[in-house]
Amino acid sequence: MxxxxxxxxxxxxxxxxxxxxxxxxxxxxxxxxxxxxxxxxxxxxxxxxxxxVTPGLVDLHVHLREPGREDKETIETGLRAALAGGITSVVSMPNTTPETDNQTVVEFQLSKARKLGLARLFVAGRITKGGQRIAEMWELKNTGAVAVTDDGHDVDDACLLLHSLEWAKTFDIPLITHAEIASLSHGGVMHEGKVSQLLGLQGQSANTEVLAIQKSIALAEEVGARLHIAHVTTARGVDEIRRAQKRGVRVTAEVTPQHVSLTHEECLGWNTSAKMHPPLREEEDVRAMHDALRDGTLTAIATDHAPHLVSEKLLPFQIAPVGTVGLETSFAVVNTYLIRKKVLPLKLAIERMTSGPASALGLPAGTLRPGAAxxxxxxxxxxxxxxxxxxxxxxxxxxxxxxxxxxxxxxxxxxxxxxxxxxxxxx
Amino acid sequence: MLEPEKHMVGVRGDRNLSCFDVCSIDDLTDDDIALIFDCAHAFKKLGNQKYAFLRGTTTFNAFFEDSTRTRASFELAGKQLGSETINIMSKGTSIGKGETLHDTAQTLDAMHANVIVVRTEFSGIPQFLAKHVQAAVASAGDGMHEHPSQGLLDAFTLVEHFGARQLKGKTATVIGDISHSRVFGSFVRIAPRLGLKLRVAAPRTFVRNGFAEAFPSVKIFLNVEEALTGADIVMALRVQEERGGGKCLPTLREFSKTFGVNERRFALAKKDAVLMHPGPVMRDIEVHNMLMTRDRTKILTQVENGVAVRLALLWLLARRTDGRKKSFTHI
Missing domain, CATH: 2.30.40.10 (Urease, subunit C, domain 1)
Structure with missing residues (x-):
């Protein structure tokens, strides 16, 4: 022994x-x-x-890029990064090439991670096949997928989203939405506000997210499906979630370390590292994230770790790819901006990075109770x-x-x- | 040295710009603006002349977007100063093809450019280039951000017409597509420097979130008549259909009827008000045809002044007399 x-x-x-x-x-x-x-x-x-000493952190939102864009990240480098950040469980996003919308890719990712023996990998599969029809979720789940999401995009077709929620409900699969009304965000490369005005960049308003949250909550409520809302950024967006939770809707939500610590001011100087979707918002939004983390509207802090090539981020702001890496700064950001500044008590902050996210998707992780891994x-x-x-x-x-x-x-x-x-x- | 050159050297004295690049009006101090205007004024008075000020220098006009007047204006100014001017004009050039900006910048720099004039659909690119090249960078318009040489020539035209002191406290009304207009982006930054009170008349579709926070001194009107009443300066902007401005309007017809500057509306402004437009004008859409040829219409004066201002700008950027060198970082 x-x-x-x-x-x-x-x-x-x-x-x-x-x-x-x-x-x-x-x-x-x-x-x-x-x-x-x-x-x-x-x-x-x-x-x-x-x-x-904490339970290994659980990160619900990580882009590992493999298969397809191994130049940006691999399962190996991503899981090593997770370990360096104190994260022992990650949920990988399915926007790979080929897409993680079939059992083959799920099996490939899981077997690769098993052989590597680094952090634990949980795989999210896609909600849809190319935004056109429902992916084979039952099979995805049977292969080991813990959730489905079309992260990077919303399911724009409301009818398809409704039926996807119904299909997910049938097999008890959590559905993660990327809340964004595409027709409203179209062309917007950052938050629409003072900074977008100063930089001469087209913005996307907070309503881009708020309306999408309303839409997915309304449909999930009708269906009774398990809904998890990825990377919430707007004050009014968390209000919608809070109200839905009070009515008993099965909705959970996450926020990223960057959205609890930084604002759209980071984009000044056309800083492409601060370009992300959803975008960095305003001070009052950041404060609303703090309140929602305190009162439990938001139960998870997830990085939305999104690696890109250096050369891609040297493109003009308008066409540079979106996202920031986060696995190796996640704890430090939460510690620096939330714990040390007494925005969140230590225990609550750790909860939002361990058992909070684990229970949102029902993952066997995030605690040190006897018997746990x-x-x-x-x-x-x-x-x-x-x-x-x-x-x-x-x-x-x-x-x-x-x-x-x-x-x-x-x-x-x-x-x-x-x-x-x-x-x-x-x- | 020829007589006109001697005169210009006398006007300039030992003055230099405080900055090495002009990517934004905010790069310029009040003294810089005064220096540019003094030189532009003298260049204009001397008329069409040839100078040897920039002999031996190279000016790249890197226009990654269509342009007629601005490019011609910069080219003419460069040639009059004796600089070798080279035009790179291609829509969707290497930048669009995925070449990184630092490659584009360093390529031009490797050709020992003295000045790179850049026009691009991407906001912030002139600033980016400026940080990474030895050459002086002059923005000729970046995306929806700024068009500083236009802002300077607009301001110069007003100073010339009213006089710098008399200009203080005057009211300028800008009409139209402020949300997509880099001309407005520079004018809104230079107007307070001239002591102007700035009004904007635009449909709500052109007033995006954050405008009031970004430019708190600007007064916004949804009614064009109200905005024009008592104005000393009226500036109409072109509807930027190519930048998506079209989505914000039902039709140009309706825009023309509701925000176009016609004689009846222009009469609401002060009796001696001037009318400006950065061009190209869509006649009868933003500005009624009849107004185009009036004395108080400064549209062609703006074009003429554009050359004078760019003569000043290129001279001051390419020939420093204080020996200071620009610092930049290779990436």
């Missing part, structure tokens, strides 16, 4: 209601106990004094560092946080009790 003791760390396991100095005992890759002064007969001991992350929350994308494990250098000073880094990560990151180095 192999045993591992992570000793004297500040253990935060929101699902297990733990928040204090404690030891974590792992036996055979499974959490055995969390408690004070554990004295196993024999165990490898990791001293976590002064550090933060020993996915554990250890952070030094006080390390001060300046983000240099050239040091990333990810192939993507397009970080909106490049050059910013952040606090906190993962030092050690275990997946199934096996060390995968030690002293900040991916093993």
């Amino acid at each position: 192999s045993a591992l003791l992570i000793a004297n760390g500040h253990v935060v396991d929101p699902a297990g209601k733990v928040d204090g100095i404690a030891d974590v005992l792992v036996e055979n890759g499974v959490i055995a106990r969390v408690g004070k002064n554990l004295k196993p007969k024999s165990a490898q001991v990791v001293n976590a004094k002064g550090k933060l 020993a996915d554990i992350s250890i952070f030094d929350p006080d390390i001060r560092w300046i983000v240099d994308p050239w040091t990333f494990q990810s192939k993507g250098r397009n970080s909106v946080f490049a050059g910013k000073t952040l606090y906190g880094k993962a030092t050690d990560v275990f997946v199934g009790g096996v060390p995968k990151l030690r002293d900040g180095v991916v093993l």
